[in-house]
Amino acid sequence: MTTSSDDRPVGLRERKKARTRAAIQNHALRLFMEQGYAATTVEQIAEAAEVSQSTFFRYFPTKEETVLHDRFDPVLIDSFLRQPADVSPIAAFRAALADVFERVNSEESELERARQQLVLTVPELRAMLIDQIVAGIEMLDDAVAERVGRGRGDVNVRAWSGAVIGVVLTTYLAAVAEGADFADLVGYVDRGLALLEDGLPL
Numbered sequence: 001m002t003t004s005s006d007d008r009p010v011g012l013r014e015r016k017k018a019r020t021r022a023a024i025q026n027h028a029l030r031l032f033m034e035q036g037y038a039a040t041t042v043e044q045i046a047e048a049a050e051v052s053q054s055t056f057f058r059y060f061p062t063k064e065e066t067v068l069h070d071r072f073d074p075v076l077i078d079s080f081l082r083q084p085a086d087v088s089p090i091a092a093f094r095a096a097l098a099d100v101f102e103r104v105n106s107e108e109s110e111l112e113r114a115r116q117q118l119v120l121t122v123p124e125l126r127a128m129l130i131d132q133i134v135a136g137i138e139m140l141d142d143a144v145a146e147r148v149g150r151g152r153g154d155v156n157v158r159a160w161s162g163a164v165i166g167v168v169l170t171t172y173l174a175a176v177a178e179g180a181d182f183a184d185l186v187g188y189v190d191r192g193l194a195l196l197e198d199g200l201p202l
Contacts, residue, residue: 017059020051020055020059021059021060021069021071022071023049024045024046024049024051024056024059024060024066025060025066025069025071025115026111027045027048027049028040028045028048028049028060028063028066028067029066029067029111029114029115029118030048030111031044031045031048032067032114032118033114037067037118037122037125038122040063041063042056042057042063045063045066064124064125064128067115067118067119067122067125068119068125068128068132070115070132070136072100072101072112073136073139074139075100076096076097076100077096077139077140077143079095079096079099079100080092080093080096080143080147081143081146081147082096083095083096085147088197089144089147089148089160090164090193090196090197091197092147093164093193094190094193094194094197097186097189097190097193098186098190101186104182109181109182109183110182112182113181113182113185116172116176117176119132120173120176133165133169136165137158137161137162137165140161140164140165141157141158141161144157144160144161145157163196164193164196167189167192167193167195167196168189168192168193170192171188171189171191171192172185172188172189174188175188175189
């Protein structure tokens with residue numbers, strides 16, 4: 001498929017925005033790791049990322065959003081939708097999980113683990129976790145509905161999305177409790193999804 005000259009600048013702008021957003025978040029997470037979440041200011045994050053505070057706020061309305069923003073979610077959904085049509089939704093989700101996270105380098109792994117730890121341990125962030133879970137279910141609803149040809153409000157679609165997100169969350173928490181590293185976290189989640197795919201035998 002060809003791309004018009006009008007389309008190319010839009011694509012370049014979006015890629016530049018994504019890089020800037022990632023850079024700001026990376027610097028924020030590093031500062032949180034070094035000096036603590038509460039002690040880190042928006043001014044310090046902007047200075048480390050070499051952007052103005054007004055630019056910071058264009059990408060992240062609050063300091064909290066630098067932690068709550070999950071850059072992997074849209075990539076995971078994109079991979080999920082690109083999986084072969086003849087595999088089950090669970091198999092497609094497991095394949096997407098492997099596809100995305102096997103390409104995460106060590107620095108990205110460290111920062112993502114730090115981000116997740118902050119969400120779980122900083123009270124004001126943990127209080128917002130339910131909103132993140134709901135947003136994740138809604139995002140997955142749209143993708144599953146598109147993949148299987150059903151409406152987003154379909155109760156079966158919502159139940160499936162809720163089950164998958166529940167498995168992801170509980171297996172992740174189990175992995176954290178056991179001190180697993182980031183690579184192991186993905187394995188924990190995949191084993192939970194395999195159990196779901198088998199009908200949750202105990």
